[in-house]
Amino acid sequence: MADSPLNSTLPGLPAAPARALGHIRVLDLTRVLAGPWCAQNFADLGADVIKVERPGAGDDTRSWGPPYLRDAEGRDTSEAAYYLAANRGKRSVTVDIATPEGQEMIRSLARQSDVVLENYKVGQLKKYGLDYDSLKREKPDLIYCSITGFGQSGPYAQRAGYDFIVQGMGGFMSLTGERDELPGGGPQKAGVAISDLMTGMYATIAVLAALSHRDRTGEGQYIDMALLDVQVAMLANMNTNYLASGTPPVRWGNAHPNIVPYQTFATADGHIIVAVGNDGQYRRFVEAGGCPELAADERFATNPMRVRHRSTLVPLLAEMVRRKTKQEWISLLETAGVPCGPINNLDEVFDNPQVQARGLRVDLPHPSGGKVKLVGSPMRMSATPPAYDRPPPLLGEHTADVLRDLLGKDEQEIASLRQRGIV
Known part of the structure; x- marks a missing residue:
């Protein structure tokens, strides 16, 4: 040594x-x-x-x-x-x-x-x-x-x-x-x-x-x-997804191939991430946004249905999210128990109290x-x-x-x- x-x-x-x-x-x-x-x-x-x-x-x-x-x-x-x-x-x-x-x-x-x-x-x-x-x-x-x-x-x-x-x-x-x-x-x-x-x-x-x-x-x-x-x-699970299926995965941007909504949305003053993992979280998300009808609609009531009707639902959610600021959404969704987070620039990262x-x-x-x-x-x-x-x-x-x-x-x-x- x-x-x-x-x-x-x-x-x-x-x-x-x-x-x-x-x-x-x-x-x-x-x-x-x-x-x-x-x-x-x-x-x-x-x-x-x-x-x-x-x-x-x-x-x-x-x-x-x-x-x-x-x-x-x-x-x-x-x-x-x-x-x-x-x-x-x-x-x-x-x-x-x-x-x-x-x-x-x-x-x-x-x-x-x-x-x-x-x-x-x-x-x-x-x-x-x-x-x-x-x-x-x-x-x-x-x-x-x-x-x-x-x-x-x-x-x-x-x-x-x-x-x-x-x-x-x-x-x-x-x-x-x-x-x-x-x-x-x-x-x-x-x-x-x-x-x-x-x-x-x-x-x-x-x-x-x-x-x-x-x-x-x-x-x-x-x-x-x-x-x-x-x-x-x-590439981790993407490798094994391919090796198991024989089908190369494709790009999904900030969306998820199997879960909706699980992506970024533009707010009135920035962007947030919404990571809805189950139907209860989805219901609380749209209720927090003042659109409970999006939970009652049978096309969007379950995750498989939301994935099937992604192209119809996501523009409606995007319109809903744009009505409030980033911080308003984070406060609402944290209170409602809906997983979410900001997309911070480095100014915001180093001002973050946790960092x-x-x-x-x-x-x-x-x-x-x-x-x-x-x-x-x-x-x-x-x-x-x-x-x-x-x-x-x-x-x-x-x-x-x-x-x-x-x-x-x-x-x-x-x-x-x-x-x-x-x-």
Whole structure:
């Protein structure tokens, strides 16, 4: 196990809170989103995560703006908000891995790490001697996780993988979007990079499982994560619906194929979700809207009848809902016991009392002189909760510290490496 500096406590100070992964060091050779998201989970849980970046450029997402982080005077810095979302808690080290000296530094850091994460193209790190087989010879119990678009095998292995393309290729967009026969119908991607994010989460689980196996047996292993694999797997019941029936599911927009009404409706000032699960809830819904006759009508009295007469009923319900505001409807339906909810923009999300009570926003001091506003981990743990010691690092912020403390470089050696562009 790596001896992480996060476990140490200065003399005279109270002991640091227990960290679930405070004994783990992760060497993070990833960039953009899937890999950094995985690495950030480890940092939140106390691991020492060393993020290796290109000298002078760094992670691609550092420049994916605007918006950018603002300093104490309200001026834009060079840190893009996209980068800030996935790199909290890490130490940034710049190393040119195309140079022999840079490669040797990475090998030395890998020997002192428990986990290596990378998302280079298939085979790219082998020419640098930084692939799993090469590093395994120097550290047999190493956990090495590769993240690519299509995996290490198969006819697409050499293709570059992008979240948007994978959402389409993996079937998600065939299920997401308004029905083809309605205005605006057609396939739609998700509003966030879900295949990247879910791959980061699955990679986190796989690495934790591999660490548990290593702790029992002393054996390291290789993990092959692919965005396409994850995108297909996460379709869940839609996959089994297809496999059981042989009929591919279709897009239903915000409606439900088997329940009516179970969809969004426009109110006088926004939108709400109404999720009627039984006939009693439906009756209370239309009574709250002042239209009890829509419950008495035999065409709409039961869910099977409402599904059959969906095209007649839904426009009548839409007209009813438009007569009141979003908050009026939510108050009425919560009182009536009808499942409902708002469709909030992010202003409303972060003003929501439940979100505030759960402490989801985290503000950290930043080397720019300002504060970085982030969203905390949703993992709630009674004994070893996530902690936020470090903001997303500046490019190369910790290079000298890591080279000195882990690789034994003195100031003269570090200065020479900088002068030659190796770090």
